[in-house]
Amino acid sequence: MLLVAVIIVYPIAYTGWMSLQEWFASSLTRPRFIGLANYGKILLGDARFREAVARTIWFTVVAVAAETLLGVAMALLFNREFWGRGLLRTLAILPMVATPTAIALVFVMMYHPTLGVANYLVSVVGLSPFRWTYSSQTALYALALVDVWQWTPLIMLITLAGLASLPREPYEAAHLDGASPRQAFWHITLPLLRPALVVAILFRAIDALKTFDIIFVMTQGGPANATETINLLLFNQAFSYFNMGYASSMAVALFALVMGASLILIKVRRSTTW
Template sequence: MSNQQPPQWVFLDNYKKLLLDDPRFWPAFFRTFYFTLLAIIMEIVLGVAIAVMFNKPFKGKNVVKTLFLMPMVATPVALGLVWLLIFEPTIGFANQVLAFLGIDPQLWIASEKQVIPALALVDIWQWTPMVTLITLAGLSGLPQDYYEAAQIDGASKWQQFWRVTLPLILPTIFAAALLRSIDALKTFDIIYAMTQGGPGFASETLNIYGFTLGFQYFQLGYASSLLMLFFFLVLIISLVILVMRRRIEVLH
């Protein structure tokens, strides 16, 4: 005879347990947004800076652009395994570079404090080219009349960027931020390949926690509730970014 019990209707009990009684939900929630903010801020800053550089003619430009875009098309799990070797505390390339610079070796993903910044560094390395590509598309469509007027007024290169280029490409930057925010929030493959949420629970994001609940603890209903909450969080953040982008477009 089977001891399996029939399914029980729990209504909103799973959501109540997640929000009020689960000791792993809120830490995973804050880790998810900590990882996302670190990655997005750096990707936007670096992506815009590199796009401005690529927007100017220089020798070997096409070759450099091709090499720069290669991380974006690589397999995430394979990248995770490569960076796992790079961050290896004893013989990893990252600590060899630090030793060459006279800096003490770091634990990287073996450290509870350093694991999220280290994972964000991998995301930055892989997806900054995407922000650069989107920003380049925005830069290519800018009218030259504004720059000619700025040059006549004696504006420096930095003033032209700050007063002309940046305001004009802000809608494009917000579009890139929206795409990357959604993608970074749901990052799973690289984190799972490199840490599986460790050390301890130090890199356990909502996606990793949902996977653990569903496929290791087999709490499928509870995992579904968590992922539904996660979906609505991503939806709210996306709507906020879209509203901000529309307001900027109205101002322009």
């Protein structure tokens, strides 16, 4: 019985440990110390924070939308037997496990406006060169592209797993009824794939909202704050200005944002799987 207790105490201790962490975080913004003034400030007074929120959401929407479209397209393409399936999976895994700092570094060099290979490739295709992370107009998209490069394979792999579990019967019935492959895709594949897709998008959205490494390494929020997401603003408030209370209230806000996005996606999933 003692051993049962030990095994059960482990997770409870873990839970206690977890709640302790949350308590620490919120203790800084507890009304007794600071009041809700910080929240009032970030929600009403701080234009920079509002811009950071909008930027964070926009970055996430752009990156995750591109990843979903590309990932599903690739999954549909690769959903068959072919020589080199194993190689494909290997290649898909590599960007996801590669150290983000290293990848960011390589992209910094590739994005160099005059010496980088990115602009060379762009010029080969016949477009005029971009300034990538060096211009406030394109920097956020250049960063989103890194995210897309790293994480499209995740959506592809989840979608492939979803496709593999689809039943055959609806397709046979649809074929007998004279449905075209395109109709079959829109009316059978996509609805059946929805749960898997929502899971994939959920994971990506959670992590994209929290993106820190590549932005910090590549632009530090610049140029001219054009890539300053909540995470970056919060990091600077906390560890450049040591404005811990204020930063903590932003952290809670960021958590609320991620949580909100997760809940919305979970709800979407529920409503589509009855």
